[in-house]
Amino acid sequence: MFKPLAMKQVVIQLLADDLPRASLTLAELGVFSPSNREEFNEYFPDIPGEHYREIYHQACSRLQKIESHIPLGPVTTISPTRVISEQELSSTNQWLGEIWERCSSYEEHFRRLTDEEHMLNQLEQALDNFASLNIDLSLLQGERLFLDLHVGMLPSANVPKLREAIALADYLLFSYLENSNNTHVIIIGIKGARVKELRSVMDTAGFHALEIPPELHDKPERIRSDLQRRRETVARERTEHQQSMQACADEVRAQLEQARNQLILAEPYVAMGDAARNLGQLSIISGWIPERELQRVESALYKALSGPFQITADTPPRSRHREVPTCLPVNWLTSAFSSLVKQYGVPRYGEINPTLIFALSFIAMFGMMFGDVGHGAVIILAAWLGRKKLKSFTPFAICAGLSASLFGLLYGSLFGYEHLFHAVWIPPLSDPLYMLSMALFWGIGFMVIISLLYIHNRLVSGEISHALFDTNGVVSITLYLSVLAGTYQLYQSGSFGWLPAALSILTLLTLLAFKLIETQAPPGERMLVATIETFETLTGYISNTLSFLRVAAFSLNHVALAIAVFTLADMMDGTGHWLMVVGGNLFILILEGAIVTIQALRLEYYEGFSRFFSGDGTEFKPLKLSLQGVK
């Protein structure tokens, strides 16, 4: 519970034919993390399944693209599991290719319809523009004997260049309308041998011909109605295609879900990567397994594999702990706390698992700062009602609510009312100094525990000198406690005391000596840096301890806010009074609740985690049956 699970580095030797089945079995168990061991690369030079992997990735990509058009239902449990052969995967991939081709043609068609709509808009604008021109537009239509004439549009950026280019072929370009990065132009020249040359350069410039309506200056209404009709055709075509696509989706959805299941089953073999290696018919799989799962893995492989296999498990030496993935044991209660710990970082293998310490201290601090039976009950109720949205964070919120309710009992507070029942311990505002001193004691206790955890972590990783002399080490904590003891004696009897004084000086000098040895710099700079760092160690402890005063400050703040709400409520009568009480309590719950949560997290992360664990461990990510992580 207080440490990551003990891990074993395993090598499974098996027949090459059994490799896919073994991968699937390991993924079903969800306790094996593949990892290549370089020392085997020479003896097992081949990485199997390269073609299988390529097909898988292509199929996954196709499925992903199809899913953006045809949403699939959630993944349900796949049972029974089976090995997906390369042939089966290949035909699934081919089928997905065909489906994607259909989807892609719909996508392309929709794009063309959008272009068509855009073109119709342009035509409508052209119609307005032509209508205001005082020329016989029939001159612009049809084939001419001596004249080559084109009316159309092209990207505005290409107009000057095209004008100059076609001038070389004795053509002229006139622009008559510009809108949304497109320019409407008329290109005119003498018909002859250079027509083909012109066509080619116009294509390169992105020229689109516009139709000149034959009846334009006679019956513009008719043209408008024609444009409207075409617009309706485009809309109808879009609707038809959407319906057709929907029909296609309904037709293939079930098969797509089956294909997705196949890919899920194929993924473990793909995810093995270079952790699986071959030499002829002999294969190996290397990776990490929690020690306690070893037996289960062995018996599952024994049941699943037809051929012989051998599993060897090594305990990683301390020198290789950096390579070992960290597996934090998680249950439904600690899952949310574990997620919050991982927000800071993953502890290295062998270091203390801070989840339980985090959970207990967070819940305690939240309750201390937000103690109210009613508010706690509301948090519990809200967490229970929103459990589907909160998912694994439900126990976290319920625990916070329980803690708030418990401290509410201790403080004698219910929705801010402090006279409804007697406090089991003390109403915070009755003795603020006492509350502050309690918070100080809590902070000292927290700092001592955190330093002990640091010492443990350094001892585990074999860094004995750091465990003894570094900031947060034995010497530092002795310095911290001796200064505290001396200060307390000074407060009680007026003298610091010889023992605390001697201890403080001795530890301070030891700390300074260690910093001097550790610092890599010229003598003057070394002295300066070591002195500053030693001083910073002491001030750091003091300032971090004082940070915990906020625990008391927020408990006082909670009561003070309630008083403010009641003062305002008392200024109103009847419904106004109760609306103010309810609204004020909601305000306290939401705003102060959020602030208190952030403050508690801050204390955990900055005064706690930053002192004792580096957070640079590698998380244990076992093979699982899901389409995630291996894309």
Add this chain to the structure above:
Amino acid sequence: MTSTSGQTYLKTRAAVMSGQLMDEQDFTAILATPLQQLEKQFGLSGISDRGLSPANLNRSIERGLINQLMNELTILLRPLNGPARETLIHWSRKFELYNLKALIRGKLNNLPYDLIRESLHILPSLISLPHEELLRTENVPELLRRLENTPYEAIARQARQVYEEKNESFSLDATIDLRYYTGLLKHAQGCDPADRSPLLKLIGSLIDRQNLPWLLRYRLNYQLSPTETYYLMIPSGRHIHTDLLKQLVNMQQLTGILEALPAPLDSQLSGAASIMEVELAMTEALNEQTRHCLHFCPSAVARTLAYMMLREMDLQRVFAILQGQVLALDETVIRQAADLDREDANV
């Protein structure tokens, strides 16, 4: 970029970095240096120990060198903002456009995923396209549809039009290049007046270096019409202006075209008998102008761009030498590829 401190910082940075630029002696020296030592010298240590095939090793070396160039650009970009920054970023987009062309060519020729992927450069996220998504497209129209959701939308739209009309990679490549250089000019025109003029001169030289060999190829090798050739030319070169371009595209002989060039290009290109020679001479001319800009230009932005251009040219030659060593080519061939023989001839 107007702040004096920013200008000073950038000039100092460019001056310090220009110490890395190489002269002909350096290139001759690296020609005689063993491959592993060269790898160390160019931040590619251990690359040949990975057991890669010569082709893969060359690709890795090329990627490593471009990566180094991009790292240097990232350092120089720090004090820049606004159009000046955009100009330099746009210059670096040429590498992503190489990738885009490789993607389009690969899709047009139905090449397998791995083969296309191997030919792509790994670039900083600043200019990089979503390669994986684009690689997994099934054909060019789908690729262009995906590309329309990226900063390369304008290029994608134009490329689609060309693809739909012509369905071949040459016009697509030419259109992409045209868009790129036009964009570079547009960004430079948006810079502060103090930076604008030297930047346009520098980019003009770069455009001349591109335009003339293209013009010769389009007219003499591909037999494109004057109209189409002119349309594919980039406007606003430094010495080859619009009117001259119009005149040149109507000519049909290499000698005639070279004789019509203004000073100093006419003297620089006198005696060139092939397009390759023209290209080499233009590169040399560009190199000289860029070096002059790096040392004497009052604009820090122009100096920075000059440094990047020179560094790219250097690394291209370094790559030619490394590539030659990987493939165990004859020294004469490597010298030719790294453009060292011409120097010797001049000496």
